[in-house]
Amino acid sequence: MQLGIPGFRKTVVAGGLALLALAALSLPGEAGVKPGDFITPDNASKVKDLVSPGVYYKVQRGMTMNIVPTERIDWPPPYKDATEKYASQVQLSKDHRSVIGYVAGQPFPLIDVNDPDVATKVVWNALWRPISTDDYDLRYFDCDTVYTGKNKPFFEIWYYQTGHYAGYDLVGRTEVEPLPVDPDFKHTNRLWLFLLGPELAPENERGSSLLRYRYGDPTHGDDTWSWEPGTRRLRRLNEAMNSTATTAQSFSPDHYSGFNPKTEEYDYKFLGEKEMLATVDAEHSPEVRCATDGGGSACPERWQMRHMYIVSAEPRRSFNNAEALDSKTVIYMDSEMWFEPYIDTYDRRGALFRNNIFWLAYRDRPVPDAKIAIYPFKREFVVGSCSTDLQTGQATMCYLPGRETPERECWYINMGAVDRAFFTTEAMVKMSETG
Template structure:
């Protein structure tokens, strides 16, 4: 596969909508923007059809865009090798909801728009994305909560700082032993482990942490615990909490890293594929607080035309997420990096509710002056993330690495920075109580 999995996938995409999208890509004048354009609220109409409704809302209220040429995003070589080695044995289960035969790499590298189950395959590809597939530890990052608006001065409603945003995958490992599957998977059936915390600011929430386990069994919902220092009590949380905004204001656990609820609990519809704008090669790290929308985004930043798969996800009310507050999530999936540059959610009345934007950088280190987190190849790093309640105007913008945090390098991906022992309730409580990072 000399041309690479991503390039081969593009060549076999079928369907009239896909062909029209490719024609649009070859005719930049038809797209409404060209490299060198600078988008502001005054000319926002140029990008209305090139972003999601939620992103357009942000541009109308002050978020600016620098349009740059499209660049190629390659997968990490170990992930690409695993895809070529294992993907031919992967298929959907008989009910078309779960994956059978997966080991490592991308499960479905050949995406066909005419496949009746293409939407489900796109979402499973996002679960085992190339951005990180062994472990990751984001150390020290901060978030501002503001009310957004065009030319609105920055006024912080709330400030949050966290010590870790960390994860460990038991399946699909390609860079750190044990590979490709942690032996513990056979005993526990856990796909991945996640820890958020301890919260370092504000002071009244200091020590708060969240621990979450995802299981391979389609009928086993996520296990989630929270440690609350005020009560000094470990709480087992109802699974519905993962789709509800938490202490991070507009953020909820199911959208901390794109669309992240349990895959089998949703029904998926393929909306189509289209050339749209996204930030996949950000100029700034740390990101820059937007001065023209009250600090509700990162701007100005580089946006480029990308080939996107668009999928609608609706919760299956008959299962554990019956209390989900979103009636529908529209996922915009980049076809090369396999991460969602943005997502829109809709409330139970069918109205636009929340928008989530992720700004990603493509480089061999998270920050230019890194001394430890340096890689032998380029990879994607999320350097900014924003969740906006479009019905109230409240937004929480997170900076990764943080603006006011002691850790400069921030992202440690597939470096063995955390192991399974890091993701236990005992370890979480100890770290939250002692403040030891």
């Protein structure tokens, strides 16, 4: 059993398993790579068992890795304090379709791999992750879509740029008033609000936007709308559309930030815990376009050994997303950061389908020359993300901050940069028509 609060981690030796896990974590060199190694397609076999099958595919086709020492990742102090204050009162409902007693912080900091509910608890922890708890506004990021391959030259087949990737949480707030719960939650039952848009490029899709609400009621599916400026039409989307790729090409709304569909609509299975490679302290911001795989990733970048929980998620047949393209998603969850450095999805035939990678930086500001977004502690920032169709080789690589955008700081997390009024259909339409 492990207490998942960085800086307060305790271990109870149960049959020696926890002790062995800690030993493995402290000896990354025993896993087949060591700090200082540089991984290329020529020696990719060294990391085959240290990454997901989808990430291994990327390395084989040109993505390189700098192996660096493991670094401890601490949670933002307000999130840590909220976990210590409220976690003891949290429990799963009998049907696992809701969490009872949650207020703020991590709902289940005690992770016992022998717990029959461990997979479900890992996923609920990911819903209320420490990376952002109150609000966030990612301004002006851009993406390239390319076909990837070893030593393939960069050839952009599609370019995407948007004005905002923004969210507002009504529950679990730790840094910005109202704390810890927005009073609106009692009236609307909305857990969080999300907006993507307006689209700035390509020109023929300029103004397109996506708005999404998540609810606390396990039987209430997400409400999602899109605005299409060409037809001047506000469209209400079927929930199943969230699992399919939209304007961001290979990305689907359910995978914009790891695994993000409605938690209650999936069945979960714990596949194990393992020491694996991930980027949690990236060197670059903005990220560097990979020159050895056609621009389909960020490389070379720093990868380090991390302790991961591995969980599979399969859509329940009875819920609206039964039409989802993915029959299964395998989630690789960093046990300290509580964000998925990567996920793999499988199609309806059970074949490996898509891989999503997230490169994160750990610092007190999103970019070195920030003037506004500066924090009194380190926190995680996603500085790059990539979704690859492993059956065709097409990849969409996004840069956060963008490589060709007017906004340098890019990320504004838990700063009150957006409020509830930002996330209405009226505001979305107005922004799309004027932006």
